[in-house]
Amino acid sequence: MLKEVLVVEGKMDVAAINKAVEADCIVTGGFGLNTRTINDIRCAYKKRGIIIMTDPDAAGERIRRWLTRRFPAAKHAFIPQKEATAHNDIGVEQASAESIRKALAKIHAPKYNFNKEFSAADLLRNRLSGGMNASNRRAIVGAELGIGYANAKIFLQRLNTYGVTRAEFEQSVHDLPEEKEMGEEQK
Incomplete structure (x- = not known):
């Protein structure tokens, strides 16, 4: 079980992650984060830490930047776009369990x-x-x-x-x- 909570974009991302590792996840539901979701992320950030794992596309990068501004000590995991593409779709849910584990093995935390x-x-x-x-x-x-x-x-x-x-x-x-x-x- 990961200590930190993974922050992902959708429910299908959680399903893919559950095939790879045991982790708690918070779903942003895309860029339209509601107050409850932001509060859940804030609570996880303070108590356990968070790992941001958004889709390797433009929308995912916008969400990552938005979350990083609000949670500057968040850790980051990146799945290469090539490994997160299938069926003409790009996202964490398209990545293999191995690709997800590989991304989590290379977690980065911002250092000033x-x-x-x-x-x-x-x-x-x-x-x-x-x-x-x-x-x-x-x-x-x-x-x-x-x-x-x-x-x-x-x-x-x-x-x-x-x-x-x-x-x-x-x-x-x-x-x-x-x-x-x-x-x-x-x-």
């Missing part, structure tokens, strides 16, 4: 790092922004590091906020497939 380890130059130098396949490269590195997919600005913020070390970053970039292989993966 005033000496930023990574800069935009790191992203450019490693072809994670500003070029062809940068988006795909960020998706692969984000999955490897457990920080999820994001645009370059948010990706940089996550690198600096979630305690990713220089060694972890460099290893994940080193392990990237060749550009030719990445192009074939897209097809």
